[in-house]
Amino acid sequence: MAAWAPSFSVLLISRAMVGLCLGAFWATALAVAGRLTTPEKAHKATATVFAGVTAAMILGVPFGTFTAGLFSWRGAFISTGIVSAAAFLMQLIALPSLPAGKAMKLSGIADYLKLQTARKSKALIFLIFGAHFATYTYLAPLLQQAGISSDTVTWILVGYGIAGFASNFVASAFISRRLTATFTTVLVLLMVALATLPQMTSWPVGITLMVLVWGLAWGAMPLCMNIWNQRASTGHEEASSAMFTFTIQVAIAAGSAAGGKLVDTLGLPAGYHIAATCVLVSAFILLAYRPQNKAAKLEIR
Template identity: 30%
Template sequence: MVSAVENTGSKPAAWGAVLSMALCVAMLIASEFMPVSLLTPMAEGLHATEGQTGQAISISGLFAVAASMLVTTAAGWLNRKWVLIAMTAFMLLSLVLVAAAPNFLVLMAGRALLGVCIGGFWALATAVIMRLVPTEDVPRALALMYGGQAIAAAFAAPVGSYLGGLFGWREVFWALTPIVAINLVWHAVALPSLPAHRKQDFRAMLGLLKQPYFQRGLLACMLSWGSAFTMFTYLRPFLEQVTGVDVTTLSVLLLLLGCAGFIGTWAAGRFLKGNVAPFLKLPALVMGGATIGLLLFGFSVAAVGFFMAIWGAMNTMFSVIWMTWMSQNADDAPEAAGSLMVAAIQASILLGAVIGGLLLDGISIEATFIGSVVLAVLAIALIGNGQRLLKPEAI
């Protein structure tokens, strides 16, 4: 395990930098998944089907996969502070392209650029956190950083849905741009210099991929994320077609889902300590169960709100659980592990959006949710008690 002194370079924990990264996480999540809450008006405005418009999420996932594998190696000896700043600048440009997109092609180009930002940022994020705070504070710092996810989940989707109904979907994306610009300046001020310790190459990634415990963990992570986003990408069509909600009720339900995320963030920071194995199957188990609940009781707004709250609480714990697993089981090669984890997660989001869209357009929205449950069951079966996903000396 990397020592606390090595992690922080003999400096105090840089909590201001952690907060800056938390805001970046909030903006990334808001930017990446805003089409979920605006899927219907975006499809109408671009003269496309909802299934096709859902690919605005899959295209960002595709480019995120590529970027996550390449950024840590292509950046070479570049200072990680300036790489993170560059990724945030890409996010700002992406939002401008999407908001001003005259057609579907330009929209997809903007989303592809966002994918580069997503892949690059997340590939470095956990490794950077491990350098900003002492080892014992890493789970707490990860929970704080992913608090940005809770904020985005709480407010981005419902506010986006509501404002989109009032002013139009383009204005929602324009509204994000000044916040990202502020975050860009905050990065420059708060992040300490983060010189590369060593030049990354693909050999470190291949070394990790040869480890059976890491292979199993990566596949389990992919199945869990694939399950979550096969459902989440097409949540709005489900709520409109099955539950029969209007825009106001949709916004309230999305706000409930998001606010529940604060409970998940609090729980992750409080209970996620020591052995992470018992927690690994919780995301697939709880979120898959909530999806079954939506399928069975989707006709009831109250029941839907209940299951969405459960899903939202686990959603924010999800990332902390799996990134803690990574930090504990690949601490000797955190950037290589981060690249592989982000590639796996984004590939899962991509496939979830593609498969879910095909099931939605080809069969029904219920078929999309059933596909999500199937992936959750496979994840639970692979994880078991979690011990086989741990590095031998960590067991």
Template identity: 30%
Template sequence: MSTNTLSTAAVTAPETPAPIRPTAWLAVVSLGLGIFTLVASEFLPASLLSPIAADVGITEGTAGQLVTATSLIGIIGGPLVVSALPRVNRRWVMAGLTTLAIASNVLVALAPVFGLMLASRLLLGIAISGFWAMSLAVTAQIVPADHLGRAMTIVNAGVSLATIAAVPAGAYFGELLGWRAVFLLAAGAGVVTLAAQLATLPSIPPTGAPGFRTLVQTARTPVVALGILAIVLIAGGHFMGFTYLRPAFETIEGLTPALLAILLVVYGVASFVGNLVAGPLADRRLQVLVIGAPVAIGVSTVLFALVGTNLTLAFVTVFVWGVGFGAVPTMVQTWIARVAPERLESAGGLVVAAFQIAITIGAAVGGLLVDSVGVQTALIGGGIAVVLGAGVLSSARVRSPR
């Protein structure tokens, strides 16, 4: 082990970090705005399934594949974008991915048939996974290493805000203007985002030697492979339970539709809080975050399974669950930046692919458990998987940000 490698327990940032230019923070905010616009576009169909199905002449289940297609393409989209554009300035790559999302929303709004809508959503999946995969490496070139956690908190705030706002906003504007107008509004938000990125992002040359060979070499690095396994366990365990929150909520005594909506808002707000807390911790006490966030998810899901029929305890456990998972993206991205600082683009692509695989596996395994045993078993199994992932991730050794 080289002398610049420390255990995660010893990783701390300098007490007085060097100041960062305001223009750098504006560039980071533009990346967060990009994530918000892309993720909000991903979730829009969830609030518009009925009018889309009625207009195009399909079932609501078929219309739901507009969300599935976007997620599935993300498994290959992130690594593909990172590997296929080894020499293009990253400023133009990020702007190009935002443009791809704009085009996707416009095509969905104008599509006369479902097949074209589905193909358009595949473009959005590539844009989301590619943008998210590149955001770590791009942010790392904008801010110093000892500020990376806080910068990624700003970027990932877009996910939390989109999760809270996209579905209710889509439902409201869909009733007011029609579902096609909602996608045109999303395209307009993309244009604003693109303008912000072009105004604030500096010229950003590619880092390292990205390409398919580098991607494979990065994936075969033992510590990176260990991290990918941990991500699949943590995110997969989370989605084993999270995917089936609705049937889990139905076991709560005295839960009305209004309280259900409030419970979902509580989770969304908690996720945003977790993201805010994650940045400073990731920069100064990464090991605390690596253990604390997954353990919070694991303990809260198990407790929810055991005592979730009590309304008060359900609110408490769901809040803790949201805080824990809200911290996970920043935690994972900061961790991977410490173990593979020379290959951030390839590592970022692998992280995005791992998350998409985890979502697919977690939802599938959770569904089997829900159907065969019960939703409580899915929650408990997911909680155990998350805690195991924390153990795997904390066993690795990472570099100091200095």
């Protein structure tokens, strides 16, 4: 639809359709990943899903730029459609059929949100995703303020993605035994990166290192949040998964809008500092969390 869009309005509609598909993907992929293997390997299955997403983020932009330069922007959309069709066929061939669970009712979500731990969990997720997407959009302009060329910025962002790809697997090796410690570590790394990046525009090497630290932190972050959210929601897995996806989507939209407003009114450094403060608050929420049942206490440590 986007490849043959006759107007910008039609292109926006196709973009909205992609957004709907992404929401459905996150709602199902995270919940299904753990069911494709044994319970003790569920965290590794989830890590593999996030690794695929990270790899797509690393390769997607260069692939789109290459095909657009070779064929035009319409050709880039056609190429993406072909890749999507290939992914659909691989899903049909390689993945087993799984029985459907119980249909989620709104009353189940309402009951889940009555739990204090549920509200704390979603507040933490909202703050982290909101902080990330309020600032990541302006990372390239910040690097250019440091005197880094556009070509070099591209390679730095590739390094950011590679760092995230690696940290996703490194975190999966520790997360089953030390979830809270792993989660806290990546939160501290993210907070340090966001707080110090605006101060390093006169030091290209330093700002590049902080971008890589950001990549390390963010690569492990979604995995930590998802596993922590699952373990903190014993007995409410379906509602927790649905609200996890919903909270992320709202946080992305709100964070992007707030980031633009902050940059326009207070400037780029202030936006990063406020985002770092949000991450700090989320760390306090994480460390202050106390499970309400013994099973969760044993799992979250």
